[in-house]
Each structure stands twice: as C-alpha cells, then as structure tokens.
Amino acid sequence: MAKTTIRDVARLAGVSPSTVSRSLRGIGGLSAGTVSRIKEAAEHLGYSVSPAAYRLATGRTGTVAVVMPYITRWFFAELLGGLEKAVREGGLDLLLYHVGDTAMRQQYFSSGLLRKRVDGVVLVTLALTEPEVAALRALDVPVCMVGAAVEGFSSIRIDDVESARSAVQHLVNLGHTDIAIISGDPHEPMHFTVPLHRRAGYHEALASAGLMARPELEAHGPFTVEGGYSATVKLLGRRKLPTAIFAECDEMAFGALRALERVGLRVPEDVSVVGFDDHPMSSYFGLTTMAQDVADQGRLIGERLVEAVMAPAEPRPVQLNAPTHLVVRHTTAAVGRRPERRSGPAGGRTRPSPSKLPPGGDEQPAGPPELTGARQRRKETIP
Amino acid sequence: MAKTTIRDVARLAGVSPSTVSRSLRGIGGLSAGTVSRIKEAAEHLGYSVSPAAYRLATGRTGTVAVVMPYITRWFFAELLGGLEKAVREGGLDLLLYHVGDTAMRQQYFSSGLLRKRVDGVVLVTLALTEPEVAALRALDVPVCMVGAAVEGFSSIRIDDVESARSAVQHLVNLGHTDIAIISGDPHEPMHFTVPLHRRAGYHEALASAGLMARPELEAHGPFTVEGGYSATVKLLGRRKLPTAIFAECDEMAFGALRALERVGLRVPEDVSVVGFDDHPMSSYFGLTTMAQDVADQGRLIGERLVEAVMAPAEPRPVQLNAPTHLVVRHTTAAVGRRPERRSGPAGGRTRPSPSKLPPGGDEQPAGPPELTGARQRRKETIP
DNA sequence: GTCCACTACGCAAGCGCTTGCGTGAACCGA
DNA sequence: TCGGTTCACGCAAGCGCTTGCGTAGTGGAC
Incomplete structure (x- = not known):
C-alpha cells in the first residue's frame, strides 16, 4: 500500500501507465469506460502519485515557500494563518522559512536554497537589497510580497x-x-x-x-x-x-x-x-x-500566488492595497x-461594589469586550 | 545558472556524473585532487542538486511536516517557532499543515496526503483516533507528538x-x-x-x-x-x-x-x-x-525528529516530559x-499623582514588567 | 617481470512519472 | 467496399540524480 506505483494501477486497469497518467491528470482523449476503470483501480489500491517523480518529470514542485522574519509575533502568525489556508485550498504545499538574521538571508537568497525547491515564494515585510532581488528574479518563479513592494513582484500592503x-x-x-x-x-x-x-x-x-x-x-x-x-x-x-x-x-x-x-x-x-x-x-x-485585517492580507496574497503558480503564462504582477x-x-x-x-469601569477607574454584579440568570447577555465596550x-x- | 545539472559539473571537472555525486555526498574512495576540482566546478557553476531528482533516486524527501489545529494561537505559534529552528538546523524543510476541522483530518490522515511527501511528521495536541494512528503508522516514517502520546511515537508533553x-x-x-x-x-x-x-x-x-x-x-x-x-x-x-x-x-x-x-x-x-x-x-x-516553555518543547521535539529522520536505523521512540x-x-x-x-499600582488600585514619575535621567533603570514587578x-x- | 590487491573512477540501471509521437481500430462518407 | 479521419491508447525517451558493479590503472610483494 505504501508503495503502489502507477504501473500497479495500470496493470489492474488493464492499460498502460501513460493512460493512467493522462486519466488522473484529466487530459482528454480517453474513453469514459477506461477513465472510470482507472479511477476505480487507483482508489482500490489507495494510489497517489509520487510527488518526487511528478516533480522530476514536470519540473513543477507543487510547493510554495513563505519566508518571514518572525513566526511567533501576532502579525506574522496571523498572516501565516490566512496564507496557509489559501495555499492549501489552491492545492499547494507550504514550506516555512524563518530568516532570523542577515546571515540567514544570505543563505536563503544568494545561495540558491530555494532554487528548484518551490514554484513560488512570498516574502513578508522584508526590505530586500538589490542582490537579493536579483537572486529572487533568478529563481524564475512568481514572487509575492506583503508589507513591501518591488517592481515585477505582486504585493499587498497597507499604506x-x-x-x-x-x-x-x-x-x-x-x-x-x-x-x-x-x-x-x-x-x-x-x-x-x-x-x-x-x-x-x-x-x-x-x-x-x-x-x-x-x-x-x-x-x-x-x-x-x-x-x-x-x-x-x-x-x-x-x-x-x-x-x-x-x-x-x-x-x-x-x-x-x-x-x-x-x-x-x-x-x-x-x-x-x-x-x-x-x-x-x-x-x-x-x-x-x-x-x-492581517489574515485577509495573507489570504489575498496567497490566492494571488496560487493563481500565478497555476497559470500557464504568468499573469502581470499586481500591487494590492489593503484597507485600514x-x-x-x-x-x-x-x-x-x-x-x-x-461605559463602566473600562479604564479601571471606578470600582462599583460587588452588589453591581449582573442580576441572576445563568446566561447573562454580556458579549465579548469588543461588543459591549x-x-x-x-x-x-x-x- | 538556474538549470545547471550534475552533468555540467562533471564535464567541467572532467569526471563522470557519478563521481560528482559521490564527491558532493562525501562518499569516500575519491582522490583529494578530484574532490577539490569538483567542488570548485560546482561552486563556479553555482550548482545545487535538484531536490526532486534526489528524492526520486533516494526516496528521501528531506522534508518533515508539522500538522497543527491552530496556527495563530500563542501556544502553536510559539511551538512552531522552536520547531522550525530545530528542523532548519537539522537541514530539513518544514511543511506546514493546518487541520481546521475533522473533515480535514480525514484528508490528511486516511487519504495519504502525507505519503511519499515527508520523511517525518510532528502532530501537535491532536488526539488521534485508532484509524488515524494506523494511517500514521502506515506512513512508515518517524512520528513525533507534542501534547499527546501514542505507543510507538516519540512525544513531548507537560503533565x-x-x-x-x-x-x-x-x-x-x-x-x-x-x-x-x-x-x-x-x-x-x-x-x-x-x-x-x-x-x-x-x-x-x-x-x-x-x-x-x-x-x-x-x-x-x-x-x-x-x-x-x-x-x-x-x-x-x-x-x-x-x-x-x-x-x-x-x-x-x-x-x-x-x-x-x-x-x-x-x-x-x-x-x-x-x-x-x-x-x-x-x-x-x-x-x-x-x-x-513552549518554544523549548518545539525545539526538543524538532531535534528528536531530525535525529530519527537522519538515523540509518530508526531509534527507539522516547517520551519526553517538559517541566512546568x-x-x-x-x-x-x-x-x-x-x-x-x-509593588505600586500593579492592580490599578492606588493612583499616585504624576509627581511620582521617575526622577530625571533619560535611562530610568525600570526593566520590563516581569523584572520590576x-x-x-x-x-x-x-x- | 608477473601477479594480486587495492584505489579511483566510469557504466548503466533504475527511482516513478509525464508526454510527444506513433499506430491499430473504429468510423465516416462516397 | 475502400481510403482517409478521428479516436483511444501504447511506446519510449526523458526529468536529474544515486549506486551496485565492473574495470582500468597503480603499487607492492615475490
């Protein structure tokens, strides 16, 4: 089960591997019967294509990288959340890169750590140097940025x-x-x-x-x-x-x-x-x-990246402006x-006695702070 | 530059691709001169091995997955930070998976979304069902858990x-x-x-x-x-x-x-x-x-996973206990x-007048809240 | 000078998949 | 009935790398 190949499926379905490939890939020119037979066989064997082989054959990795200078800070975690969702829904995998210091930046950009590894990358709040931009362009994949903008790259940012x-x-x-x-x-x-x-x-x-x-x-x-x-x-x-x-x-x-x-x-x-x-x-x-709305920025730029990665010809980069x-x-x-x-002791100034507690009833209609305050x-x- | 292959390097160094491979991989039996010539050629061409080809040839992906139910919440972001660092230092890539609901869990575990995609996985605070555990075992890669424990998997958790x-x-x-x-x-x-x-x-x-x-x-x-x-x-x-x-x-x-x-x-x-x-x-x-110390838990289990992934024979799983x-x-x-x-108005009760401001001097030795309070x-x- | 054991490296067979090209069969109108 | 399309699919050549095995070349022992 762990290592069923396309050939196993082909054999079971009584066709050639290429037919299986075409079928799974949704490429036309196949009879309905064959397609369903293949789908059935694949399902039966629990087959899924080997990403490595797929990548080698097509040159596409099905993966994007997000590189950010912080992970734990609120803004970045929030952004990552929105991004992950969009990327996942786009059917791509998300590789997480944390650039802690300038030395790591060197690694990531100049040396081709990202090369041949991803179909796209999104940089978060990174002010790039010229060499870094050049290295990024040399990657020859769509690049998106949040919180910054560079000619030729898509970006989203607030003013x-x-x-x-x-x-x-x-x-x-x-x-x-x-x-x-x-x-x-x-x-x-x-x-x-x-x-x-x-x-x-x-x-x-x-x-x-x-x-x-x-x-x-x-x-x-x-x-x-x-x-x-x-x-x-x-x-x-x-x-x-x-x-x-x-x-x-x-x-x-x-x-x-x-x-x-x-x-x-x-x-x-x-x-x-x-x-x-x-x-x-x-x-x-x-x-x-x-x-x-940070999560939304992540979502938007994620969708944009998915679009660019999937498109046959890379669409023109866009510069999005997020509202504040x-x-x-x-x-x-x-x-x-x-x-x-x-409204009440919001600043902690006045201190009503406990007798001012909400009157009985188990479900006091006091919403979250935002709403009531x-x-x-x-x-x-x-x- | 973007597509120099091992053959280009081999040609430049005047050897065969296999020799280049062995040299880069550090496999013995090569003369010092050849090795340095190859290294030089590789450097000159800015060569880096194609991960896809490497994966296909070796079956190793050089990638681990972390799957967590939340990304933005403090605990998870913090853990992710420690994890990323350890994994990166171990020379592996980190794939981020967010399981929002039980339907996605189905996807990730039962269907082999992770299969052939990673050399290891760490699950965060996920209480697994029996089928999920079985699916995970079927992956046949080291599995680590944080905030939970399952027989046969390494784990870290507080009591x-x-x-x-x-x-x-x-x-x-x-x-x-x-x-x-x-x-x-x-x-x-x-x-x-x-x-x-x-x-x-x-x-x-x-x-x-x-x-x-x-x-x-x-x-x-x-x-x-x-x-x-x-x-x-x-x-x-x-x-x-x-x-x-x-x-x-x-x-x-x-x-x-x-x-x-x-x-x-x-x-x-x-x-x-x-x-x-x-x-x-x-x-x-x-x-x-x-x-x-959440970041530390991430680091520890990350190191553990790296170790397990790198080791020729998978080491025995360990159950770590983090202190509180x-x-x-x-x-x-x-x-x-x-x-x-x-110490002062920590609870917001007493309200000294502004005259109680710290006396002059630009750098009042008032540390962060933790220290002074x-x-x-x-x-x-x-x- | 011969033989043998190494040493240092090349050959080629994969890894599992995609895809351009080719081909037999079914199908069409004449 | 027949030649020409069209359809549905198989062949095989890669993608770039690893690695078991084979083999020139080298050195030492005799």
Missing part, C-alpha cells in the same frame, strides 16, 4: 504612511500638541520599512498641523510589549511629558499602557494612547488603534479633559 | 493533570474553598485532551483538599480571551460567587480578569485568578500562572484579605 498619519491626526483633532511616538528602532539590521513609514506618517501629521517634531518625543524599541514599555519609560524620564503617545504597533501600545499605569498616569485623562494593528487584545484594553481604519475606543480623549462618557466606537476607512 | 492540580493547590493553600474553573469545552469535535487533563487536575486538587466539585463552579469556552470572558460572565451570573478562578490557559485568564473588572470585582482582593502557560502578556497583567512551574504574581492572594505588600514571585517546578 503605512497614510494610516499612521491618520492615526496621529486623530490625536491632533483631539487637541493634542505634545504627541510622542514609540517606534521601532530605525537602525536595526534587517532594515524593516514599516517603522520608517509609520514614523514618516507621524511626522506628516505633525507638520500638517503646524507642530514641530521634537526628538525628545521619540523613543525606540522592538515591536513587543516590553519594547513599548521600555520606550515609554524612556519618554517618561524626560523633561517634557507628552499628552499623547502614538505606538507603532499594538504590542508596543500595551507596553505603553502598562508603563503609564505604573507611574500613575491615567489613560486617557492624562495621556492618550493610540496603537496600530488592532491586535485581538486591543479591544480588551479598549485601545484606540488603526486596524488592519481607525477604531476609536477608550484610550484617546480630548487633551486636558475627561472623556465624555465611559464599544459605545463610542467610530470608524474611518482608508483606501 | 497537564499534575500541573493543573498544583496550580489549583496554590489556591487551596491560600485558603480558597470556592474555586471555580473556566475550561475548554469538553465536547468540542476535535477531542483535545488538554482541557480534559487540566480539568482532571482541578478536580484532583479539590478532592485532596476535601472540597466538593460543584457544577455551578464550572464554565466552558474556547481557549481565547473571549472564551474566558464569556465563561467568567456565566460564572458571575450564578447564585454562588467563587473566591478564586482557575483558568485553563492564560488567554482565558485575561478574559476572566476583564470580566471581573467590568463588574467591579477586585483581583486579588475579591477574586484570585490563576492561569496556565505563562503567556508573554501574563507578566504584564501580573497574572499568577503555571508556566511552561508556578509563577506567583499578583492575581492570587489569601482568601478574604488584601495581599501583604503590593516580581517582588513576591516564587517558583515551584514540577518534574
């Missing part, structure tokens, strides 16, 4: 600059003038562009509001809770305190909230915070944030005053 | 029962007698065993403390923040309120904290909460939890009284 600008504009609209940013380190070795773009959007918003960009309002750290925490601590140690903080991603915003809480600053009364991504925990924190929209929750308020209405929610969608 | 028991025992030790559990749905279709085991540990702890298991202290939900939130809401809607809650995973615990906060119950003054996993955000919440340990933070306290000493931390390690 980081405009989205960040819009997030910061929200703070401006609330009257804030001392708006800080906690951003990714602009000098990390992988040269991610996301931090750069979001920072640019921050500066754009400031400029268009006639505000000066002041270095003491900027702090860096990795895109993690701890990164946001320590960046905020840096911010708080400086002379001038901001009344609002723009975090380049939600994880950093969580860290910021934590740091603010620890020094006794209230959010949003003392400091407004806006994040970026709409991480699932954001609704939990009531975090105002610029939302994007501001989700206003409870971490932002007009400068200097309390938010208009708060979204009184003053609002959306603004960007292209 | 869920004992760890859960120990977590609940912590609550018992604090004097709690009304201890609730929010657990995974025992009747979900995938038959995950983790919720079952952790629930069993909960019951063991109760029993050994002479406490009755009361159904009104149990609520179910998926292993997510929202699952924990809604399960807790159910709990709070019942007649008798618990003084402590054991959440089967940290995400659920986060949801529980949120639900408690929303009804004005203080943690840990009114209700203690203990989670399971030590999710990175747990230190952020000050959550007391039963910690496990209780991390006591700020969400648990003795029943009916305030915690002894709290761990005054009353303690560890207990389980085998």
Whole structure:
C-alpha cells in the first residue's frame, strides 16, 4: 500500500501507465469506460502519485515557500494563518522559512536554497537589497510580497504612511500638541520599512498641523510589549511629558499602557494612547488603534500566488492595497479633559461594589469586550 | 545558472556524473585532487542538486511536516517557532499543515496526503483516533507528538493533570474553598485532551483538599480571551460567587480578569485568578500562572525528529516530559484579605499623582514588567 | 617481470512519472 | 467496399540524480 506505483494501477486497469497518467491528470482523449476503470483501480489500491517523480518529470514542485522574519509575533502568525489556508485550498504545499538574521538571508537568497525547491515564494515585510532581488528574479518563479513592494513582484500592503498619519491626526483633532511616538528602532539590521513609514506618517501629521517634531518625543524599541514599555519609560524620564503617545504597533501600545499605569498616569485623562494593528487584545484594553485585517492580507496574497503558480503564462504582477481604519475606543480623549462618557469601569477607574454584579440568570447577555465596550466606537476607512 | 545539472559539473571537472555525486555526498574512495576540482566546478557553476531528482533516486524527501489545529494561537505559534529552528538546523524543510476541522483530518490522515511527501511528521495536541494512528503508522516514517502520546511515537508533553492540580493547590493553600474553573469545552469535535487533563487536575486538587466539585463552579469556552470572558460572565451570573478562578490557559485568564473588572470585582482582593502557560502578556497583567516553555518543547521535539529522520536505523521512540512551574504574581492572594505588600499600582488600585514619575535621567533603570514587578514571585517546578 | 590487491573512477540501471509521437481500430462518407 | 479521419491508447525517451558493479590503472610483494 505504501508503495503502489502507477504501473500497479495500470496493470489492474488493464492499460498502460501513460493512460493512467493522462486519466488522473484529466487530459482528454480517453474513453469514459477506461477513465472510470482507472479511477476505480487507483482508489482500490489507495494510489497517489509520487510527488518526487511528478516533480522530476514536470519540473513543477507543487510547493510554495513563505519566508518571514518572525513566526511567533501576532502579525506574522496571523498572516501565516490566512496564507496557509489559501495555499492549501489552491492545492499547494507550504514550506516555512524563518530568516532570523542577515546571515540567514544570505543563505536563503544568494545561495540558491530555494532554487528548484518551490514554484513560488512570498516574502513578508522584508526590505530586500538589490542582490537579493536579483537572486529572487533568478529563481524564475512568481514572487509575492506583503508589507513591501518591488517592481515585477505582486504585493499587498497597507499604506503605512497614510494610516499612521491618520492615526496621529486623530490625536491632533483631539487637541493634542505634545504627541510622542514609540517606534521601532530605525537602525536595526534587517532594515524593516514599516517603522520608517509609520514614523514618516507621524511626522506628516505633525507638520500638517503646524507642530514641530521634537526628538525628545521619540523613543525606540522592538515591536513587543516590553519594547513599548521600555520606550515609554524612556519618554517618561524626560523633561517634557507628552499628552499623547502614538505606538507603532499594538504590542508596543500595551507596553505603553502598562508603563503609564505604573507611574500613575491615567489613560486617557492624562495621556492618550493610540496603537496600530488592532491586535485581538486591543479591544480588551479598549485601545484606540488603526486596524488592519492581517489574515485577509495573507489570504489575498496567497490566492494571488496560487493563481500565478497555476497559470500557464504568468499573469502581470499586481500591487494590492489593503484597507485600514481607525477604531476609536477608550484610550484617546480630548487633551486636558475627561472623556465624555465611559461605559463602566473600562479604564479601571471606578470600582462599583460587588452588589453591581449582573442580576441572576445563568446566561447573562454580556458579549465579548469588543461588543459591549464599544459605545463610542467610530470608524474611518482608508483606501 | 538556474538549470545547471550534475552533468555540467562533471564535464567541467572532467569526471563522470557519478563521481560528482559521490564527491558532493562525501562518499569516500575519491582522490583529494578530484574532490577539490569538483567542488570548485560546482561552486563556479553555482550548482545545487535538484531536490526532486534526489528524492526520486533516494526516496528521501528531506522534508518533515508539522500538522497543527491552530496556527495563530500563542501556544502553536510559539511551538512552531522552536520547531522550525530545530528542523532548519537539522537541514530539513518544514511543511506546514493546518487541520481546521475533522473533515480535514480525514484528508490528511486516511487519504495519504502525507505519503511519499515527508520523511517525518510532528502532530501537535491532536488526539488521534485508532484509524488515524494506523494511517500514521502506515506512513512508515518517524512520528513525533507534542501534547499527546501514542505507543510507538516519540512525544513531548507537560503533565497537564499534575500541573493543573498544583496550580489549583496554590489556591487551596491560600485558603480558597470556592474555586471555580473556566475550561475548554469538553465536547468540542476535535477531542483535545488538554482541557480534559487540566480539568482532571482541578478536580484532583479539590478532592485532596476535601472540597466538593460543584457544577455551578464550572464554565466552558474556547481557549481565547473571549472564551474566558464569556465563561467568567456565566460564572458571575450564578447564585454562588467563587473566591478564586482557575483558568485553563492564560488567554482565558485575561478574559476572566476583564470580566471581573467590568463588574467591579477586585483581583486579588475579591477574586484570585490563576492561569496556565505563562503567556508573554501574563507578566504584564501580573497574572499568577503555571508556566511552561513552549518554544523549548518545539525545539526538543524538532531535534528528536531530525535525529530519527537522519538515523540509518530508526531509534527507539522516547517520551519526553517538559517541566512546568508556578509563577506567583499578583492575581492570587489569601482568601478574604488584601495581599501583604503590593509593588505600586500593579492592580490599578492606588493612583499616585504624576509627581511620582521617575526622577530625571533619560535611562530610568525600570526593566520590563516581569523584572520590576516580581517582588513576591516564587517558583515551584514540577518534574 | 608477473601477479594480486587495492584505489579511483566510469557504466548503466533504475527511482516513478509525464508526454510527444506513433499506430491499430473504429468510423465516416462516397 | 475502400481510403482517409478521428479516436483511444501504447511506446519510449526523458526529468536529474544515486549506486551496485565492473574495470582500468597503480603499487607492492615475490
């Protein structure tokens, strides 16, 4: 059972291997009777074509690679989920490559680790060097990118600059003038562009509001809770305190909230915070944030790649633009005053006694945090 | 460049393809001069063996599959990260399979989707049926499991029962007698065993403390923040309120904290909460939890699989036991009284004025939450 | 100088599948 | 009834690599 070949099927069906191949491959010119006899025999023997032989004969691997700099971080895991689904539904296998550092990038791109191994590849948030792009082109397979774009490759991305600008504009609209940013380190070795773009959007918003960009309002750290925490601590140690903080991603915003809480600053009364991504925990924190649908981006680019891999002639690359929209929750308020209405103790400020527990009845109709806590929610969608 | 074959190399080096193959493969019996000439030629041409041909000729795929029911959830993403690293370092490729529902399981196991496609597979937290086990054995490749164990397969897992028991025992030790559990749905279709085991540990702890298991202290939900939130809401809607809650995973615990906060119950003054996993955000919440090192489990089982795949004769399967340990933070306290000493506003109770900001100096030595907020931390390690 | 045991390498047969080309049989109209 | 199509399928040549076996060439022992 483990090693039935096409010949076994052919023999059982009383035909030649080539006929079996054609039948299984759905190539015409076969009589209906033969086809069904073959299908039956194949089924009976539990036959499945040997991928290795198929690959060698056709040159097609039926496999695509996804290479990403992180796996465990929310954005990447989420994207991978959407991608896997699309690729699987397209009938392709998904090879996972993690590029931890620049040395590994060398391996993956320059040396042909991917060569002859995949029919397509998707790169996630990788800012490629010229040699890397050249190596990728030499692969001669469709390449898709998310969070970046290169001439000749399909891509999907949000408009980081405009989205960040819009997030910061929200703070401006609330009257804030001392708006800080906690951003990714602009000098990390992988040269991610996301931090750069979001920072640019921050500066754009400031400029268009006639505000000066002041270095003491900027702090860096990795895109993690701890990164946001320590960046905020840096911010708080400086002379001038901001009344609002723009975090380049939600994880950093969580860290910021934590740091603010620890020094006794209230959010949003003392400091407004806006994040970026709409991480699932954001609704939990009531975090105002610029939302994007990451799983959907994975799905879309996955479908695009499947299409390109399957198509006889490679279709023109497309540059997709994923939408973002501001989700206003409870971490932002007009400068200097309390938010208009708060739904319950969302900020942990008021503490009703336990007697305010929901009245009896086993199935209290209290939905998830997002639903019940979204009184003053609002959306603004960007292209 | 994209299609240099072994023959090109052979020609350049002035030898036969078989000699090139032996040389590249490191098989002895070749003169040093020939070897270096071949290496040089190969390098010059940028040659790399065709995986497809290699596979067809040897029957080895150089690839392993990891199949998991979730990708985006923390545990799985984390595990995948450790796994990928180990597998990559072992020189193997990693194929990612997501089994969403039981129908897909059918596909993956019964139909030989994996057959002839991989040299090994690792299953994550999948409770296999007999036919599935049989299908897996029929693959005739090493199989590794995490979070489960099957005779003949290597595995790594924590002791869920004992760890859960120990977590609940912590609550018992604090004097709690009304201890609730929010657990995974025992009747979900995938038959995950983790919720079952952790629930069993909960019951063991109760029993050994002479406490009755009361159904009104149990609520179910998926292993997510929202699952924990809604399960807790159910709990709070019942007649008798618990003084402590054991959440089967940290995400659920986060949801529980949120639900408690929303009804004005203080943690840990009114209700203690203990989670399971030590999710990175747990230190952020000050959550007391039963910690496990998931990435390390991925690494270990990955190395194990590599070993088994590479070995000429398959080594005996091993059952690894990963340790867990209780991390006591700020969400648990003795029943009916305030915690002894709290480090700052960790629970969000006291609100010092902004004047209590860290004194000047740009680099306040305030580490990540874990470090500065761990005054009353303690560890207990389980085998 | 002969014989033998190595050494270092080439030959060729696969691995299991695809596919261009070729061919016998069935089928058509005349 | 017959030549020409069309249909349905078989042949065999690869795809690029590995490997068991065979064999020139080399060196040493006699």
